[in-house]
Amino acid sequence: MSAVSYDTETTNLSRHRGNMFSFSTCTEGGETRVYRLDGNAVRVAISRLALEKLWADRQMAKVMHNLKFDLGFTEKMLSRVLDTGQTLHDTHKMSHILQNDHKGHGLKELCWELAGYPRDDETAIHKYTAGGRSYQNVPEQLMEKYQHRDAERTMLLYQFFWPKIQASKDFREIYQYEVDLQPVTLRMENRGVMIDRNKCKSLITELQAKTSKAMDEIESVVGERVSPNAAAFRYHLYRILDVPVTMKTKAGLPSTDQSILMEMRLERPHPLIELVLQYRAYSRGATMIESYLEKADTNDVLHPNIHTCQAITGRESCSDPNLQNVEKEINLQNPYPVAARKVFRPRPGYVNFHVDYAGIEMRLLIHYSGDEELVKICMEGGDVHLPATLIFFPEEYSSSTDPKHKKALRDQCKQANFAIAYGAQLPKVAGVLGLDMHTAGKRLSQYRKRFPRLGSLMGSAMEEVAQTGKVFTTFGRNLYIPTDQKHMGINYRIQGTAAEIIKRAQVRVHRYLEKNASEFHMLLPIHDELIIECPRHSLKDAREVLTAVAHEMTDFSNRFTVPLEVEVDVATVDWAHKSKYKLLEAK
DNA sequence: TAGAGTCGCGCG
DNA sequence: AAAGCGCGCGACTCTA
Numbered sequence: 001m002s003a004v005s006y007d008t009e010t011t012n013l014s015r016h017r018g019n020m021f022s023f024s025t026c027t028e029g030g031e032t033r034v035y036r037l038d039g040n041a042v043r044v045a046i047s048r049l050a051l052e053k054l055w056a057d058r059q060m061a062k063v064m065h066n067l068k069f070d071l072g073f074t075e076k077m078l079s080r081v082l083d084t085g086q087t088l089h090d091t092h093k094m095s096h097i098l099q100n101d102h103k104g105h106g107l108k109e110l111c112w113e114l115a116g117y118p119r120d121d122e123t124a125i126h127k128y129t130a131g132g133r134s135y136q137n138v139p140e141q142l143m144e145k146y147q148h149r150d151a152e153r154t155m156l157l158y159q160f161f162w163p164k165i166q167a168s169k170d171f172r173e174i175y176q177y178e179v180d181l182q183p184v185t186l187r188m189e190n191r192g193v194m195i196d197r198n199k200c201k202s203l204i205t206e207l208q209a210k211t212s213k214a215m216d217e218i219e220s221v222v223g224e225r226v227s228p229n230a231a232a233f234r235y236h237l238y239r240i241l242d243v244p245v246t247m248k249t250k251a252g253l254p255s256t257d258q259s260i261l262m263e264m265r266l267e268r269p270h271p272l273i274e275l276v277l278q279y280r281a282y283s284r285g286a287t288m289i290e291s292y293l294e295k296a297d298t299n300d301v302l303h304p305n306i307h308t309c310q311a312i313t314g315r316e317s318c319s320d321p322n323l324q325n326v327e328k329e330i331n332l333q334n335p336y337p338v339a340a341r342k343v344f345r346p347r348p349g350y351v352n353f354h355v356d357y358a359g360i361e362m363r364l365l366i367h368y369s370g371d372e373e374l375v376k377i378c379m380e381g382g383d384v385h386l387p388a389t390l391i392f393f394p395e396e397y398s399s400s401t402d403p404k405h406k407k408a409l410r411d412q413c414k415q416a417n418f419a420i421a422y423g424a425q426l427p428k429v430a431g432v433l434g435l436d437m438h439t440a441g442k443r444l445s446q447y448r449k450r451f452p453r454l455g456s457l458m459g460s461a462m463e464e465v466a467q468t469g470k471v472f473t474t475f476g477r478n479l480y481i482p483t484d485q486k487h488m489g490i491n492y493r494i495q496g497t498a499a500e501i502i503k504r505a506q507v508r509v510h511r512y513l514e515k516n517a518s519e520f521h522m523l524l525p526i527h528d529e530l531i532i533e534c535p536r537h538s539l540k541d542a543r544e545v546l547t548a549v550a551h552e553m554t555d556f557s558n559r560f561t562v563p564l565e566v567e568v569d570v571a572t573v574d575w576a577h578k579s580k581y582k583l584l585e586a587k
Numbered sequence: 588t589a590g591a592g593t594c595g596c597g598c599g
Numbered sequence: 600a601a602a603g604c605g606c607g608c609g610a611c612t613c614t615a
Contacts, residue, residue, distance in 0.1 A: 130589090131589095227610080227611085229594085229595080229609090229610050229611065230610085230611065230612090231593095231594090231611070231612070249593075249594065249595095250593070250594085251593070251594090253594095255594085255595090256594090256595085257594075257595055257596080258595075258596070280595080280596080281596090283609095283610090284595090284596070284597080284608090284609075284610095287608090287609065287610090288597085288608080288609085291608085291609090307606095310606075310607095311605055311606060312605075312606095313604080313605060313606095315599085315605060315606075316606090317605080317606050317607070318606085318607080319606090319607055319608085320607090321607085321608085322597085322598085322606080322607045322608070323598095324597095324598055324599070324606075324607085325596085325597040325598035325599080325606080325607070325608085326597080326598075327596095327597060327598080328597090328598080331597080331598095333596085333597095334596085334597090337597095338597095340597090361599095415602090416602095418602065418603085419602040419603090420602080421602080421603090422601090422602040422603040422604085423601065423602060423603070424601085424602040424603090425600095425601080425602090428601085428602060429602090432602085458601090458602085458603080487600085487601060487602095487603070488603070488604065490603070490604095491602095491603045491604040491605085492603095492604075492605090494603090494604090495599090495603095495604065495605065498599095499605095526598075526599065527598080527599040527605090527606095528599065529599085
């Protein structure tokens, strides 16, 4: 199949705020063309015709650098969905798969590095686009020159990267789901997430009042009006509390971060500590929620950018706004959390299902460790943290009759399990468990004897980095790691594998819903969770649909020695109020 | 006054 | 040498 590169120029980076006004193409032979969709009517008509013709030709693969962007604007321009029956390519995704550790995957920089292709475009254009002005303000002749370049660059990258992707079966498969994920993600961004404007406003008012109250009280304690976020504040804090500096910032200054404040809070309580924690939490909460209001469209819907290949590990990320870090009601690190999730709501007439992978990180650690006893516990649906609990607290756990106490012990051992898998040594493990070194030492060696492979996960990943400069996941994705950072290998492997799982899951779930339950829509991935909306009049079908979705998300039996499972919650009012949702029993 | 770097903090 | 790591964003600070 022959291919053509395709690049759009738009008046804004955000689809719901701008439109495309021009596009350019380049053939495999290097012929470039530029079309304008603005200006006189004849030119517009000719360009539109060319655009229609280009997308009508399904025998011609379209190559883009970040295809979600170009596809999204083109769909908006033509008012229809375009990915059906098309062969699409994305050179940005190729670059990420082939060289995840590269400092960036920008079109210009890549072509400069790979081919010495000139990259002075911006310097000529900058004075026309400074101050956030649209690229439509750039003189056409100048703009055109660089559009030819970008189309040519994209074709250049395609010709350079595509053979390397094709050379490996794993790469082909990884690349294919990354490409398939683009229109899926585009649909989620377009659908968006609804906020409750009134709840936002009242919460902002409340938080601003609390913020200024905290500020006033801080002033009366410190003696002058100084923000707890200001550099100067750190000296006031240590002077007033009269405590030694235990942690410093990168620049060698006394740290005033949360972990320090929480320690001080326990050892030397003082009203100033509470005020600082309150001020920081409330002011941050207020500005975050203000930003949601600014970014929402006229229907109170947020359209975030969901980046599928931004993180070095292959994880997704989210911006404008970031919906993957909205505060929960309870935060163990912060006694004054802002329950920001309550401003997110299902659309009128809808409910939201939150489907999350149960303990996926520990399951993957166990999979990669190959520990037979732990694998068996997973397969039988048992508690993988129980053996550790019985080793570290044999008497305490068995003889305790207080469920709270038992849970606390079990949670400490869960922490210890993660710590050991990520390379913790005796002092750290003893600290996590709250045991003296001697007792912890004896029990840890028992533990290591019984589960030797969990403790050697980090070591083997480090060895792999030392030998090859990378680790690879079950799916064959390469994750390059600096050789002076070998210890990161195990983390990259786990995080990268979980990312691949949920990416593949989204492609499958989208296909399932499109075919079988087209009124359901995915809204957002949050690393180990998918949020799916369902109209209330379809609730009678929801249990069957969600059970099928769960199957699509967890069906990796040929890849993992451990089973994957999901748990489902349903939110009817807002994202802070969820209840358990039971799936159908497996047949 | 815009951009870059640091710090701190939310989520996973 | 090490319980690890990935993001995006706002406030602040300094520089050009």
